[in-house]
Amino acid sequence: MKLAFISDIHGNFEALKTVLSKLDTLAIDQIYCVGDIVGYYPQINECCEALRTREIPSVMGNHDWYMAGGGFCPRSQSVNDCLAYQRTIFEKSHLEWLKTLPIQLRAGTVQMVHGGWGDPIDEYLKPSDGYFDKLEGQFFVSGHTHIQLIHHTNSRIYCNPGSVGQPRDGDPRAAFATFDGENFELHRVEYNMQKVFDLMKAAGFDDYYYGGLKTGARNLRKL
Known part of the structure; x- marks a missing residue:
């Protein structure tokens, strides 16, 4: 069975629909989302609708957590500005669906969280041999950092599929990963x-909130 993993969509439906179109050409059996469907960009309803229509299982990311619980991010005013706007446009049915998302998922031998296994919602995981030696299992997937990578450690493999909607690794193309049962493969696609x-x-948002999309910058805008 061939699987695909997407993450950190952040309301960027233009990137998501391009990724999904590409996945439709790759004979994928099941797509999984490792969180952060909402946050930052305006098309949160379209993104939720796409995942729900395609029955794509997803874990809850930190932005999903803020939205579902009515809270805000403790470390970023810009994140909170976007959340405040999104709450004015978010359809109730999608909000109720968001509240049901689990914090962990498993697909056969693959374990998924949004952040890390110390804090599934909000850990910025930096993969190391020692980190995964403490966990049971063989294959691990998480997002949250927006940085695409594969890390091999002894008999374990970790994959961060990168961000669909807001890459932060210097490559502005939308990111995702596939898995053939033994190995992960990283992919990128351009979008509008x-x-x-x-x-x-x-x-009502200026370039500060979206300028980083042009370069795949770590900050919202590459200064």
Whole structure:
């Protein structure tokens, strides 16, 4: 069975629909999302609708957690600005669905969380041999850092599929990963960013909130 993993969509439906179209050409048996469907960009309803229609299982990310619980991010005002706007447009049915997301999932031998296994919601995992030696299992997937990578440690393999909607590894193309039962493979696809910029402007946000999409910057905007 061939699996695909997506993460950190963040309301960027333009990136998501391009990734899903690419996955449709790869004979994927099941797609999984490792969190952060909402946050940052305006098309959160479209993103939720796509995952729900395709019955894509997802874990809860930290932005999903903020939205579902009515809270805010303790470390970023810009994140909170985006959340405040998104709460005014989020459809109730999608909010109720978001509240049901688990914090962990398993697909056969693959274990999934959004952050890490110390804190499934909000750990910024830096893979090391010692980290995974403490865990049971063979294959591990998480997101949250927006940095795409594969890490081999003894008999264990960890994969971060990178971010669909807001890459932070210097490559602005939307990211995802596939898994053939033994090995992960990383993928990138280009998408139409201008639609995202136009929607953010229409919602009242300036370049600070979306400029980083152009370069795959670690910050919202590459300074």
